[in-house]
Amino acid sequence: MHGRELIFKFKGVDTISEAERLAGAEVAIPMEQRAEAQEGEYFQTDLIGCEVFDPTGRQIGTVEAFEETGSAPLLVVKSPQGKEILIPFAKAICTSIDVAKRRIEATLPEGLEDLN
Numbered sequence: 001m002h003g004r005e006l007i008f009k010f011k012g013v014d015t016i017s018e019a020e021r022l023a024g025a026e027v028a029i030p031m032e033q034r035a036e037a038q039e040g041e042y043f044q045t046d047l048i049g050c051e052v053f054d055p056t057g058r059q060i061g062t063v064e065a066f067e068e069t070g071s072a073p074l075l076v077v078k079s080p081q082g083k084e085i086l087i088p089f090a091k092a093i094c095t096s097i098d099v100a101k102r103r104i105e106a107t108l109p110e111g112l113e114d115l116n
Contacts, residue, residue: 008027010022042097042099044066046099047063047066047075047089047097047099047104048063048064048065048066049062049063049102050062050063050097050099050102050103050104051063051102051103051104052075052077052087052104052105052106053103053104053105053106054105054106054107054108055095055105055107059080060077060079060085060087060106060108060113061077061078061079061080061083061085062077062078063075063076063077063104064076064077064078064084066089067086071088072088072089072090073088073089074086074087074088074089075087075088075089075094075104079113083113085112085113086115087106087108087112092107093106093107093108093109094106095107
């Protein structure tokens, strides 16, 4: 880490000018080499495709994307009716997450589904 930036060193890239060619590039790690997420932490890619339900078992929708914002990140959820719902990814709202079962239980604040 350099301040808030993550710095990589690549084999065969030994000068700043060589490294500048890679600025903005994406880095991917094969799933089988990925580190395990810590307890209570999740990889964004693992959340995409999860079904979201309210505490009564009603399906809210399916996670289609994960957006970083200035405050709590947002789950972009598509309802069964095709409506996009933005759900804050916060412990108080996403109360149960089971990545293996592809299921998230969310207690939405009143009116949230109507805002989007």
